Amino acid sequence: MKTADAPSATPQTDGLVPLPEPRGPLSELLVGVLGAGPAGSRLADWEGLVDGADPFGEDLQLTLYLCYELHYRGLAGVDPEWEWDPGLLAMRSAAERKFLAGVRSSVSGGDDVQNALAALLTEPEGAAGLSGRLLDDRSWWQMQEFLTHRSVYHLKEADPQLWVIPRLGGRAKSGLVAVEFDEFGAGHETRVHARLYADLLTGAGLDAGYLRYLEHASAPALAIVNTMSLFGLHRSLRGAMVGHYAAVEITSSPACARLARALEELEAPEECVHFYREHVSADAVHEQLMRRDVVDGLLDEEPHLAGDVVLGLQAAELMEDRFAAHLTRAWDEGASSLRRPLAD
Known part of the structure; x- marks a missing residue:
């Protein structure tokens, strides 16, 4: 087995990962707002983007991952107050419903x-x-x-x-x-x-x-x-x-x-x-x-x-x-x- 030097990866600031490149319109909206200013910045026009997203696709999954990361260690350059921002939580909640509906429809369910x-x-x-x-x-x-x-x-x-x-x-x-x-x-x-x-x-x-x-x-x-x-x-x-x-x-x-x-x-x-x-x-x-x-x-x-x-x-x-x-x-x-x- 060969072990090479660690390949290049996303640079970090103060141990936190910076905002990544978006993977679609929903994550592009989120990354833009999180990177633009403090919590309370306008986060609008997301409803149609959530509705049109693939529940298992790159765009929705990155969006959820970034929203959740605010509850873990946070993201470099992102105001920590975003964690409980009402507008962000509303968008996350809609994305969660979309994802959970996709999960429920993909399993057999039951109570045994x-x-x-x-x-x-x-x-x-x-x-x-x-x-x-x-x-x-x-x-x-x-x-x-x-x-x-x-x-x-x-x-x-x-x-x-x-x-x-x-x-x-x-x-x-x-x-x-x-x-x-x-x-x-x-x-x-x-x-x-x-x-x-x-x-x-x-x-x-x-x-x-x-x-x-x-x-x-x-x-x-x-x-x-x-x-x-x-x-x-x-x-x-x-x-x-x-x-x-x-x-x-x-x-x-x-x-x-x-x-x-x-x-x-x-x-x-x-x-x-x-x-x-x-x-x-x-x-x-x-x-x-x-x-x-x-x-x-x-x-x-x-x-x-x-x-x-x-x-x-x-x-x-x-x-x-x-x-x-x-x-x-x-x-x-x-x-x-x-x-x-x-x-x-």
Whole structure:
């Protein structure tokens, strides 16, 4: 395996990523207003742009990602007061409704939580997904692209799920806090999973700066994170957040085991392999906590949320399937799956 110098990426100011290039008329409107002045600046004429946007497309997904980022670390040169600007929240709310409607129309729904969980617990033979592809192909450039896409989540890993903690009680809350405590390194900075991913990026010859590859990541990669942010920020979707988090933990260990093996086959540095090896063992424990304590605990207290839990389980699978399809389609054509190739 060859590790090159970190390729060029979006420069940062004070650790924050600057506003990216728009990907359509809606994100162009948002970027223009956020970059032009303080909160309270006029944000108008967005209704038709939201109505006409593809719920899974580049324009709407970048718009949502930028709106949500104001609740995370913020954006360079953007007034922090935009986070709670009424006009911006109105536009975001409309974009969220568009996205959520697209998600709901793309999954089967229902309220049978145990059946939905069982579908995730059994991995069909030959259904190894992207991790299997990366293990079989042993292609370093494809691995780098995969790691680049994933950086828009893993550098804020477990942050979206924190929002649901005050919305839960009893066994569900204590179980989720136990999972999050582990995700954040159990009190050790060097073991925080987001830190481990930054180490992985460095080992892979990539830039470990927070959101340095936002310009490179495709809509399906952004949509994975936007789904978490959407569910986490809305108390009314707390059941969906629990279901989504359960799905992530249930499906993680087998995929991470394959990715660790793929990186070993590529003779990647130890810090690359370590990230996925850590998740093989950690997420096996998290799976049990999420099913036994968090999901069951939530439904014991609020059984009417069963349909939302199923929505979260299915939404997680939908987003991962769309992401895998995007990368596979590009790679089958010998093309880059990134919006900007890493050489740019």
